Amino acid sequence: MSNPMIYMDHAATTPMDPEVWKAMVPYLQQSYGNPSSVYSFAREGKQALTKVREIAARLLGAKAREIYFTSGGTEAINWALKGIAWGNQRRGRHIISTAVEHHATLHALEFLEKQGFEVTLLPVDEQGFLHLEDLRDAIREDTVLVSVMAANNEIGTIYPLKEIGALCRDKGVIFHTDAVQAMGVLDLNVEELNIDLLSVSAHKFHGPKGVGFLYVRGGIVIENLLHGGNQERGRRSGTENVAAIAGMGKALESLSHRKAALSRMTDLRDRMIEEILLLPGTRLNGPRGALRLPNNVNVSFRNLEGETLLMNLDLAGVMASSGSACTSGSIEESHVLKAIGVEEDFIRGSLRLTLGEATTEEEVLQVLELLRSLTARLRSLKRS
Incomplete structure (x- = not known):
């Protein structure tokens, strides 16, 4: 007889909540219309997108129009980093992050370096903490973006987002945080924490895989990562995965409990x-x-x-x-x-x-x- 499974890898992914699946089924079977279509049948999907956008915004202390759905955390991180770099390169081409970020961040930054952007990866101490004075010293006139994860996916270190965000705000630098491991664990009010962009992936908090979102503060200049249709208010092309987004909404609603x-x-x-x-x-x-x-x-x-x-x-x-x-x-x-x-x-x-x-x-x-x-x-x- 095989041993019963003991699952201790929740940082990699979490089991999907049965209520999440129930929330997804109607958009897989009955209300399967393309949310960009004009007829009433399709509007059911569009209404679902609106509802989830409002749920996400409420959790973050943001506005619904500042939430953009993605295929997950990797896309959201790549869009944040590349979109800010491309959209603000006239202001400068210097980006700051840390040596302990997720590979989605580090590899995106390596890509930008090949395009002529300059990247500074700040060191951390023996417990994984970033020292604010190191960040303060690293910010230059041509720094356009600071990206620091909310919590480390390997060793669990939680970073002082409020202080980092306040420093960036004082210096006029855009601040992005990879909140993939932190969503549902930390208080992530973007106003209180001075966050300009925030990346999320649903499968880390009992939602479906292959869906997430990027919060982009209103007024932030960001270039599109994907081009094609006019979905997500012209910011992110591609037919929305309505069922997965509905499931993410149910998972987000459950976080408060x-x-x-x-x-x-x-x-x-x-x-x-x-x-x-x-x-x-x-x-x-x-x-x-x-x-x-x-x-x-x-x-x-x-x-x-x-x-x-x-x-x-x-x-x-x-x-x-x-x-x-x-x-x-x-x-x-x-x-x-x-x-x-x-x-x-x-x-x-x-x-x-x-x-x-x-x-x-x-x-x-x-x-x-x-x-x-x-x-x-x-x-x-x-x-x-």
Whole structure:
């Protein structure tokens, strides 16, 4: 008999809420009209888009007309970075970000560098924090954009968006934040946090995959990423995925009811961290306490391979991830762990466990016991 699955990779994706699926079905079966068409049948889809735009705007303290639907976080991030760079290059061609951003940001910035834009990637400290004085010193007369994630997807570090946004506002620089990991976890009022652009992906908070949105503050000059039709008020071409957007709306509506789950996840997170750190040769990656995402546990095991840990966990029915990524058969060390100065004998033995609303205390205890026995066995094999 196979082991029951214990899912601890909620930072990668979350299970879709059954209510989300129910919200999607009418637009897959009955109200399937193209929302850009003029007849009444199609207007049902258009009304759904309007409703979700209002839900998203209300959550962010924004205006509905400032919400633009995308195919997910990657598109939203790419549009924010490239659209601002292209649309504001007469003001300057300098962009600031950090060394620990998601690859969607880093690779988009590499693309812009090839087009002649200058990119400054700021360092972070050993817990992943950006120091405001470093950002202040890096801003120049020709700086047009600062992009700092709301929370790190690997080590869970939460960034001081309000202070970053205030500094950018004072310097007249546009501020974008990748909020893909933070939506539903942090308070993301764009007015209070001085945010000009914000990227979101629905599958990180129990919505469907392949849909998200970009918030763009009114008055911000941004070039289109996609060209074609006149959808999204002429800003983002392509027939809207009405069913997925409706599902995202239901997931967004449910966020306000999940505060108790966040508190419970925080307690389980802290228990996991404390118990794992009792094992020989372990270290925590990222901060402790309130400045860490409530579901994030990222630890490293000295002189063990993260891929070996993952494969053994998988055989035991535990789904997790590592700070390393397998590329063309070789192990690529995590750029985040490198940036925070994780030592060489720890960096390849990283493990990220991210909890969800349905994660139970029993599952946490099972994973902890499994890690105790697994790491002891692997270390014994190394010694023999």
